Amino acid sequence: MPLDESHLVVRAMAHAFARHGRSLPPIRLVARNAIPHGRGLGSSGAAIVAGVMAAKGLLEPEVELSADDLLELATELEGHPDNVAPALFGGLTIAWTTPDGPRHKKLMVHRGVSPLVLVPEHEMSTALARSLQPQSVPHEDAVFNVSRSALLVAALIQSPELLLAATEDKLHQSYRAEAMPETDRLIRRLREAGHPAVVSGAGPSILVLASDPSERAEAVRLVEDVAESTWQALPLAVDFLGATVVRTTES
Incomplete structure (x- = not known):
């Protein structure tokens, strides 16, 4: 994994800051990668969501990021909402794209699954x-x-x-x-x-x-x-x- 600003979590944080006209401040990032990489488990989508959420925490209360804002930021980096939407919202998340940006609908999974x-x-x-x-x-x-x-x-x-x-x-x-x-x-x-x-x-x-x-x-x-x-x-x-x-x- 890269140990500089090319790290995907850091890139996602910087992207969220840049979208709101701000520079990412100096940070120390510790990432505990529980999702195996390169195995079809959505690790890149999860990393992007981690970065976007970290940016949300650092930007508030000066900048308020809604659920739609978070999904749009994450989708811009991932290229599609398929993985980032469920990572953001949990449950069974149906995601689709429109001319106005990505959309999602969260459903609750049966507890027997x-x-x-x-x-x-x-x-x-x-x-x-x-x-x-x-x-x-x-x-x-x-x-x-x-x-x-x-x-x-x-x-x-x-x-x-x-x-x-x-x-x-x-x-x-x-x-x-x-x-x-x-x-x-x-x-x-x-x-x-x-x-x-x-x-x-x-x-x-x-x-x-x-x-x-x-x-x-x-x-x-x-x-x-x-x-x-x-x-x-x-x-x-x-x-x-x-x-x-x-x-x-x-x-």
């Missing part, structure tokens, strides 16, 4: 993963994914028992399978066993949206039994609060 992330030792280039997508797809595949997208919202907020069907996909994972063969093999094994497993972001990590903690534990055991390399299992909880700023004083 138990996320599991399986992280391999190797990284995957997001640019490479995206390059494997075709420029056009069959009409029936597009229709298939639109219906699954709608079903996924219902499964996440109301009916977790539908998560296996809701996570079916014909637009992304099959095209990228050749670049991450073990990810693809494990996802197939997990889904054959009834676990709602998908590629996390651009990969190579795997996201399992289990419907209860016991199902999550079964998925971990399956991967431990059949994986050819080391995978780190991260049983996580859905964050309902979103990004926050806490002011502290040093003694």
Whole structure:
């Protein structure tokens, strides 16, 4: 990680200050990177949100940054709101862009949903993963994914028992399978066993949206039994609060 002003958190802070006609003051930054990098887990989006939120804390009360302001700043740096919106607001966040800027809608995830992330030792280039997508797809595949997208919202907020069907996909994972063969093999094994497993972001990590903690534990055991390399299992909880700023004083 860079240790100068090119650090992504610092760049995000400086961007927020510059947008309000101010220079970033001298700072000492300590970053505890809990999100593995290059694994399809949105680490860059989280870093950008951390920087924007830190800027918010430093600029107030002279400058008030609304939720829309924060999303716009973060999206300008990330290029799209897909990752920064949920990092900012938590829950199940639907994000879209308009001529007037990015917008979002936050929904509450059903408390029965138990996320599991399986992280391999190797990284995957997001640019490479995206390059494997075709420029056009069959009409029936597009229709298939639109219906699954709608079903996924219902499964996440109301009916977790539908998560296996809701996570079916014909637009992304099959095209990228050749670049991450073990990810693809494990996802197939997990889904054959009834676990709602998908590629996390651009990969190579795997996201399992289990419907209860016991199902999550079964998925971990399956991967431990059949994986050819080391995978780190991260049983996580859905964050309902979103990004926050806490002011502290040093003694």
